Structures are given as C-alpha cells and as structure tokens.
Amino acid sequence: MIAYLVAYDGELFYGFTGHPRSVEPALARALGRVLGRGSRTDPGVSALGNVVVSPELKPLGQINAALPRGLWVWGYANVEEGFNPRRARERTYVYIAPYRGEDVELMRRAASLFVGVHDFRNFAKGVENAITQIFSIDVEDRATYIELTFKGRGFKNKMLRKIAWAILAAGRGVVSVEELEELLKSRERRTPVPSAPAEGLVLLSIDYGIQFQIDRNILSRMFRYFQSKHQLYMSLSYSYIKIIENIAKLL
C-alpha cells in the first residue's frame, strides 16, 4: 500500500469527501482507488499535508496530470498492509483570522484551557465520544492577523473551528475565560458554540513517524500557485475595502 501526501486549495472543492466535487473523488480518479484518508477536512479548509492511502504506486507526474487545478499529490511512502491513516502521532493545523483588536494575552489564557485531555463535547459536533488530547495551542500576533497553531493526535468534528471561535471570542471580550472553562468542564450538552469560518483553517501536516519521498518540482508549482492566489485575494480584498468605504459615504 502507498500513503500519498496531498495538498489542496479548499476554496475550489466541496469539502474532502461526500460530494461529486469534493477532493476525494478527484483523487480516486487519478490514483485508481482511495482506501483511507488522514483527515476529512470541512468544505473551505485547505491542506498542505493531508494523506490518502491507495493500493499501488503510480508516478507522481502521471497522478498530477490527472488532477484538477488546486489539487496536488506531492509525496509518497510505502506503508504496511493495514496502515490506518486515521491513527497519527500528531496533526498540525493552523487557524488564521484577520486582526480585529483582540487581546492576545486573554487569547493565550483561553487557549491554555483547552490544552491536555478533555471531554470536548461542548466543542464538537455530533460525536459520541468527545474525549481527546490537545498537545499545544500556540497564539501568535502577526500584526495584520492572528495565528493559532493546534497540535494534537486527532480532533473531533468541528472541534478546531469551535475552539478557534472560543479563543477569538475571548480575545474580543465576547465571552470570558471563566465562562469557557465552565463550558469545557460541564458534562451537560449546552447551546452549541459557533464554528469560526472554515476558510481560516489549514491542515499543515500529519505525522505518522514515517518518511515520505517528496517531489520538489510539484512543491515549486504549488508554491507559485498559492503565492499568486495570495496576491490576487490580497488585492481584491483591498479593492473591496474601497468599495465598502464609498458605499458607506452614500448610506
């Protein structure tokens, strides 16, 4: 069996799986079959290092030629029969939000609540067993944006987006750290915590303790793709600011 490293632009797909225009069916067409996946990311979420398992090794050039725009297979590793890509040592996600005056120290205090083993039932959606471990949540102030880096073995459905919402809400004074603590410790199911927007979340990597063969040419192509989309959306979002400002003058 082969484990493949997969990257995609979440904006161009209807989620990872379960829809004709999601990532997985496009991968299956190029790889032959997809037997397992590392993470089923939500619609709108991008990934650099997601992993899928397929029966046989095909040349990466041939695979990528059969993939649509915004989706790449950029590495592979031979893995034993029975390798389960759900079982990882560590997953790293980053959540990005434009800076809107959040108090970074309050965000760090809120983030520290979630680190460790907890029952995340009030910070997950539709799961029976919500007990899992977060290794670390790093909160960085990057001047124009806030960056939350999550490390853990595995995360429950919507858990990262709900925790991201909670940390940002604490930083904005919308909820207190004490309220979040109470909600995390409560065994009752409470009013669901909102999920922060999907487009802020990126799956960076999944560590299985195995070494992948990587293709630098494909990585270079990905680099150029994401750089040009970054520049396009940066320019567009600034252009929209001018339209917004001018509409505001008319209202």
Added chain:
Amino acid sequence: MIAYLVAYDGELFYGFTGHPRSVEPALARALGRVLGRGSRTDPGVSALGNVVVSPELKPLGQINAALPRGLWVWGYANVEEGFNPRRARERTYVYIAPYRGEDVELMRRAASLFVGVHDFRNFAKGVENAITQIFSIDVEDRATYIELTFKGRGFKNKMLRKIAWAILAAGRGVVSVEELEELLKSRERRTPVPSAPAEGLVLLSIDYGIQFQIDRNILSRMFRYFQSKHQLYMSLSYSYIKIIENIAKLL
C-alpha cells in the same frame, strides 16, 4: 431615456462587454436593452458607479431580482434623448496594490508627471488618438496597501493600469522618474509598458453633473456583500501565506 447606476464584482464576470458572461448581457436581460455605457471596464475590474443607458424606467427591485449575484442597479436618472454616457465631466478610479516597500515620495513624483494634458500613446493600448487629460493622481500610503486615486474626464484603453504599473515600478526602483518622463514625452511608439493587475482597479464614479435617485436598501445589500467577500478573501490570503511559508521550509 434612463441612466442607471451599476455596481459589480469584477471577479465574477468576463469583463464589461463582448463575452456571454460579461456584465452587459446580464444587464440587458434585466433592463430590456442597453443603449450606451459609461466605461467598458477590463475583465477583473470592479465598479461601484458605472452607468448604462436604457430606453425605459423599470422598478429597481424588479431589475435587481433579474440580475445575477455580484451585479446591482442601485440608482437611476431621467436623461435627455441623445445623452451620451461616454461624455462625462469626471471619472474617478482607484488602483490598490498591497504595500511592498515602495518609496511613496518617488511614487508621488512619478504620478505628477502624468497629470495634465498629454499624449499617452506609450501608456495606452491600440488607440489612434491618445491625447487626454488627467486632473489628478493622489498617492496614499495606507500601511498595508498603496492607494492611487485617478481623476480625469476619460481614459484610454489600459491607460490606468499602465500608469499604475509605472508609478508602482518607480516606487520600487524598477524604473526611474526620468525614464518615465522621457517615455511620456516621446512621440515614438516604444516597447509597451506592462499593465498592473486588473483586480487592483475599481471604477468608483462617473460625474455627469446629473442627480441620480438612489436606493439605500440595494446599497445596504451591496455593502454586506462586499464586506463578506472582503473578509473571506482576507482570511484566505492569510491562510495561503501559511501554506507558502510551510512549502518554503520543504524546498
């Protein structure tokens, strides 16, 4: 005849006219007929206050219900037979570029070259008569982006994007103000000046000295639309930065 105020998100259309998925055919379906237009903006260029002329007045609610997402008619004025929307007192465009360390004083010096009446043959594309007047070019440093505001009676094909390129290139030291001056004064046709990316350009308004009736409800809807797209693209462009940084570590 009726002159209508038209706004659109340039990202969603194949330019203003000449393509089945451009702005004008969509307007014509909702308005009945389009007899004239204020500005034929390039593909990718957004507008807040473009103008089209149509034979009869329809209720704005009915027009907007027939328009696709990202296109609005938000005002109207009765105009005389023979009103030519190409002939305006003043057009205002803004060009936005993410800040990349440009020298703002050099940009202001470069911008001042273009103000006044000039033959813009080396800063326009495929036009016979390139003589026109720019009233002003305002260069503002908005910390994360540079904003160039152009005012003039009318601009030649690609002229604003070529002048924006020239001003930004001067600010980055790619060309000198003296070289631009020489190019503007030269009567020979030289190697074409590149055009700055279309997504940075926005048509803000066209002044005909007439008063339009405007619809605040439609403006409010436009405001929410552009605000949510601004936030989406801001978040996405920051997410792409994280992917780019992590690819760079692997290269």
